Amino acid sequence: MAAIPETKIDEVRNAVNIVDYIGQFVSLHKAGQNMFGLCPFQDEKTPSFSVNESKQIFHCFSCGRGGNVFKFVMEYDHLAFPQAVAKVADYAGIELGVDLDANRPVEDPAKVAQKALLKQTQDFYHHILVNAESGSEALAYLHKRGLEDATIEHFNIGFAPVDGTLLRSFVTAHGFDYDLQRKSGMFAENQDGTLHDRFIDRVMFPLTDINGDVIGFSGRMLHKPSNGRTIGKYVNSPETDLFAKREVLFNLGPAKNDFKQSPPILFEGFMDVIAAYQAGVTTGIASMGTSLTEEQVGIIAHQSREMVLCYDGDEPGQHATGRALELIERHSRLKVSVVVLPDGQDPDEFIQSRGKEAFQQQMTQTITPLGFRLHALATGKQLTTDQEKLDYIHDALALVAREPDPVAQSVYLSQVAKLTGVNEADLKTSMPASTPVTPGLPATGDEFGPEPPADEEDPGPGGFGGWSGGSGGNFGSSSFGNGNFGSNGSGHTAPQVMRPHYDRFEKAERLLLVLSWRDPEIATRLHQTDFVFPDAPYQTLFDAWLNFAHENEDGAIAGFLDQVPEDLMATATDLAMMTPPESTDEEVDGLIAQIGEKSIRDRLAALKVEMTQAQQLGDKQTSLTLSQQYIELMRTLKARPSV
Template sequence: MARIPTEVIDQVRSTVNIADYIGQYVALRKQGQNLFGLCPFQTEKTPSFSVSESKQIFQCFSCGRGGNVFKFVQEYDHVTFPEAVAKVAEFAHIPLGVDVTPTRRQEDPAVVRQKQLLKETAAMMHHLLVNTKGGEAALSYLTGRNLSQATIDHFDVGYVPADRSLVKKFLDSRGATYDEERASGLFVEDDQGHLFDRFNDRVMFPLKDAYGDIIGFSGRVLTKEASQAKYLNSPETALFNKRDVLFNLDQAKGTFKENGALLFEGFMDVISAFQAGVLNGIASMGTSLTQDQVGIISRQTKRLTICYDGDAPGQHAADRALALVRDHPQLQVGVVVLPAGQDPDEFIQAHGAEAFGKQLQHTLTPIGFRLNYLAQGRDMSADQEKLAYVNEALKEIAQEPEPVAQSLYLNQVSELTGVPAETLRQQLPVVSAPRPIAPADWGAAPPPPEEEGAGPMPAPPAPHFDRFEKAERQLLQLTWHEPGVARRLHQADFHFPDQQYQALFAAWLAYAKDAAAPTVAGFLDTVGEQQSALVSAIDFDAWPALDDDGVSDLIQAVSLLGIRQQRDFAKQHMNQAQQLGDQAAADKYFEDYLRLQRQFKAATGQ
């Protein structure tokens, strides 16, 4: 991967207002000089996340994270620095001039080993399906559902026979240890600790992470018995957690930029849609959509279309999913409803790929879907049912702020119920605009709306520092914004007593030496994660302006801290020497302690 030129990085950072970028994910509100909102990295009710537009940095006073816009992207999207620069550049429509490919983080060797074992197991299962007599029934089932060999190969579909020891024997032959086999999720264990294959006589669908590595399996029975689940997933392991896995994400994410994500209920819908030429399909793990999965989707795309089964249970599931994502601050959400209660796979088999593609163009807005969903099962010839529907429908329409869209929805309800649109408009309830919910709270109840005339949000409590450390932090902040102060300290060979502050001072001098126009936001690109949070915290401190005498007072206070630390060091070692019976060392440290104590008292006037 080619290196992004420094001047391009500077251009991206200086062009993008950090508040505009973060505002996609966090509802920010002005308070004083800064903007505040709920922290996107944790669940909280009181805003502790702050953005400074003047300094182009953010800081959370609760979790401690801080940095510039690139650091935010790295933390929020879990990406490398070049990937973060690329995302911000895309936001600003700035060409980088180089290709930035996702970089994988190093993994623990045990994780790498587990993934390799699962990969080899999937290959064995695929071989059993397509190349052995024992897999003929399973292969016949799949081809009977009109899956081509190419599609079966693409998704690495496999088969395991009824034998409860085949997978165990296979992994034994690969040198897997007992602990590795237990950790794989491929086995169940009896009271004596013996392992038996978890999956038997099932069509096997490998489950992959966003990078395409196999992390688990889902097996579908060929002949369902009353005691058997239709689908059986791997249990939760170090690699697999169904709450944050989306089937086919590794393949589909490459198409999201053009088409957005298309969310299905099940694996076969995704696979059938893929064979029909729809490549952006993903599915949750046979359960309701989770907040974790929504977060994953929102980091990959800004557009999500829900396409669940057309029957009543499927529409109910779609309504639940919609409730989770409709107010998402980043996602544009739509819903496709299939006719005649069909699921996507059934629709494709009945009408063909071209018809399915056209059906996907008929997308309902969240309110449009809700108006149709609320009408299901109601007898509109009964006045009581009709009135109940009208009341619920008007509550939905009242959430729409655009007058044109409101008129469209009112006309739809009017056509369905026979109530004049103008009469419906007069009955629209007044709804206060809900406060946007931070990403950590998606799916949770929003905080109560503020009363008119309510005061400003309470400022987060400031951390406690003694007067000496406050002086260090203020002096360090001055070096970042006042070149004269930095030069004065550098020429005097000044050292901060606290190592972490001295390290930042030295790093700043090195950065400012080569930077054309040094800024704290630019400095943050040169420091590590922990230092980034510390720099942001220090730069968010508010101090009054100082003249030269005020700076001298700070330098003296910081120097006093150095004397105090040396004094305390001498006292500690004096006590240790006395405990060890080393009287000569104890006397030496005692003399140092008295000398430093006199210096400290003289300087402080005590």
């Protein structure tokens, strides 16, 4: 595997602002020193996901995930570290100079073999369509539908011939065995176990995963059966290890590369996507000929923060739009808008009648979900009659009342007033009362949970009495953790979350470790005096920091997180998010003394156990020796200065 040079990794990390990168997928707002938003790794209603721009790190207080921009990509896109670096490098426009394919994660060999068979199948079907006499009628059909040769080539469209034995003969000749053929989904099985081609006399559309690998097919019927048997116009591959219909979106792999420039546009069918592509709209995707699923919405939200719905303009298409909106709007991280095609047209009809440029322009004429619902309410109604006008106004005002933004309410009321001829002020007076809650933000601070339990004994080491050992800002002056929002003057508020409970000794360890990361003199002092953190994870992180700081003069915490073991990443990120106040030498002495007390207390507890065991065994000599050690340690503890 080609290794990415450390200098390139540093270059990529330093070239990208983590707020800008994560902001593509998470809606962030400023609150105190950090940016907050809804966690992209779980479904939540209140924001617990924090990004620190100055440190270039993120951390979720709820699920515990955290790290730098590379770690975010690894978690969000399920990539290995080299792939994550490559993806961020692509975002930054930096050439890595290594073979990126070599850095793809190792895949199940059985799935690799299935993909190889399906790729050969794609090539076989495409060859028959374009070059064989048996595919000429299917090719003529596609040309009649307006598809150009370049478009057919781009989507690798093919044709499954009437002869139901050709594909099996082809893949067998290429070394794919019976078991692999059977699992591929491309063959139907007779009662005696023999296989024959599943798709016959169909135009074939390859279905790909997010990486562009073929995972299945959808075939469109070319001729109706001569025996009158009813079969589906479109037939998809059966469910396999690679293909799950609920999780597949046609054209997502190629289209996702353009989502930075334009949001994904969800069409109803494959031909809509293909016609849109040929008209210059390259971000089209489609579900698998069925209603949109929650899994598909989640996949779209994983690739973009916004999307556009463009279903057919006829009545069934508009009903399908309404159902899709209900599903999409439950996904808090996805902003959706709608394009309505006029005169009940579908995308292909619109392009044929008005041209490519008009279609491109139409795709920018989006309306909000509420705007669409108001439009749908008016469709088919005779608003010149009093009763239908009153019915429309009643239903429309009920929708507008759910809009939390007063400015948006005014815009929609103006539209209703213009459509019905009723004065806007009268409409506003008649609007039903509503108490909407903005999605993603709690109605009260209490929704973030109760205050973390207080330490009964701990007045705080030295001058750090106001520091509670949590994350999210300078705790010397923050109200973080009090069950309320802390205003930052911008109208946004920092969310409060349940913090873990640390006793006063562990708080001192955590604080001293963070101070050693920030101040090289403190780190050097601890190292030279052979100081040891009693809790092994903190000692491991301290040792890792010493190694990192020795090789990296800038000592950037974001770079350090690349070196942290996976099992300590959550702890390291939680600590890295802390911003304790400046420390004095005396305060550091107090922390060291307090941590030293923990070591003594831990040893006293261990001695108690050992003495009990010795007494149970009747070992008087060992019991006496342990008792003397216990007494000496108690004297040492009592003689220590108060901290």
